[in-house]
Amino acid sequence: MRLVKDMSVLITGGGSGIGLGAAELFGNRGAFVTIAGRREEPLVVAAERIGTRCNAVTGDVTVAEDRQRMVEAAVQHGGGLDALLSLAGNMYVGAIGDIEEERLLELFHSNVVAGMMLAQCAKDHLAKSKGCIVFAGSVHTRRAFPGASGYAATKGAIEALTGVLAAELGREGIRVNCVRPGGVHTEILVRSGMAKDAEESRARVEGLASAHVLGRIGTTEEIAEALEYLVCAEWTTGEVLTVDGGLSLGVTKG
Numbered sequence: 001m002r003l004v005k006d007m008s009v010l011i012t013g014g015g016s017g018i019g020l021g022a023a024e025l026f027g028n029r030g031a032f033v034t035i036a037g038r039r040e041e042p043l044v045v046a047a048e049r050i051g052t053r054c055n056a057v058t059g060d061v062t063v064a065e066d067r068q069r070m071v072e073a074a075v076q077h078g079g080g081l082d083a084l085l086s087l088a089g090n091m092y093v094g095a096i097g098d099i100e101e102e103r104l105l106e107l108f109h110s111n112v113v114a115g116m117m118l119a120q121c122a123k124d125h126l127a128k129s130k131g132c133i134v135f136a137g138s139v140h141t142r143r144a145f146p147g148a149s150g151y152a153a154t155k156g157a158i159e160a161l162t163g164v165l166a167a168e169l170g171r172e173g174i175r176v177n178c179v180r181p182g183g184v185h186t187e188i189l190v191r192s193g194m195a196k197d198a199e200e201s202r203a204r205v206e207g208l209a210s211a212h213v214l215g216r217i218g219t220t221e222e223i224a225e226a227l228e229y230l231v232c233a234e235w236t237t238g239e240v241l242t243v244d245g246g247l248s249l250g251v252t253k254g
Contacts, residue, residue, distance in 0.1 A: 002232045005030035008078020008129075009231070010070060012061050012118065013088035015042035017186030018136065021220025022085055022227050027054050029228070032078030036061070036070040037088065061088045061114035071121045081125035083231045086115040087136045089154075093147045104150050111154035112161070119165065123174065130173035134230050135162055137180035137240055142248035159240050166238030175237035177230040182244025183208040183217040213246025 009026050013019035014035025020042075027033045027050035036057045037043050043056035055077040059066030075081050089111045092103050119133050126133065137159050140152040159178055166176040185205045209216050226243040230236065242248060 002234055004228060007031045007082040008074055008080050009083045010034045010074035011085040012036045015039055015046055018220050018223045019087040020046055021224040024050060025224040034074035034077050061118060062109050067118050067121050075125055080129050081122055082129045082131040084122045084133045086118055091151045095147055096149055107150050108154055112157045126174045127172040132175040132231055134227055135178040137178045139180060139182045139244045139247050162240060163238045170237055178240045179226045180240050180242045181223045182212060182247035184220060184223060211247055213249055213251050218245055
């Protein structure tokens with residue numbers, strides 16, 4: 001099993017949530033981390049906190065030129081590229097009768113198409129290092145939450161994509177996996193409009209604690225540990241790793 005020390009790792013969505021948790025863990029383990037996202041300020045703050053091994057790149061994963069810049073920045077910062085953690089994404093919720101086609105297409109662009117095209121940009125570099133790609137799935141594919149059909153559909157696509165790319169890229173020595181988190185507090189509910197601020201967002205996620213068999217929601221650090229395993233496990237590919245505290249089991253803790 002490889003160690004992340006001295007690996008070059010590109011993390012999209014690295015300014016907050018699970019992406020930030022991964023950046024902090026990989027940085028603390030001695031990796032050369034490049035974090036990317038649309039908002040400059042949280043990226044700069046995160047990079048300063050993590051230290052000189054962390055580099056920040058502002059950009060939008062739905063824009064081709066920005067994706068190329070992210071990959072090039074990671075290659076330059078780390079002397080190559082060992083891992084792509086494609087964690088950037090958005091959420092759009094609404095009953096099927098209220099969904100707007102344009103917003104649904106935007107969601108698929110950010111959550112599915114952008115990750116596929118980023119993998120295309122990174123492929124040749126990852127082939128040289130015998131590296132890996134890790135996508136972000138969701139427990140929404142295992143447990144149905146009414147009103148989340150669009151989001152769940154994008155995550156279902158990502159999980160299917162994981163297997164196809166693992167089969168396709170394995171001949172080049174590239175592993176492709178996916179982590180499927182349960183309830184973890186991040187900024188996605190605020191960005192989606194489901195919560196007006198971080199306090200309301202946390203309360204909504206904490207409200208799911210009893211639906212987890214272990215009786216609590218998860219932390220970004222715990223998801224980052226799963227990401228580290230998938231990056232380092234040299235004989236694991238095509239895997240969707242569930243890290244959800246038992247949420248997908250469908251049992252309410254009494």
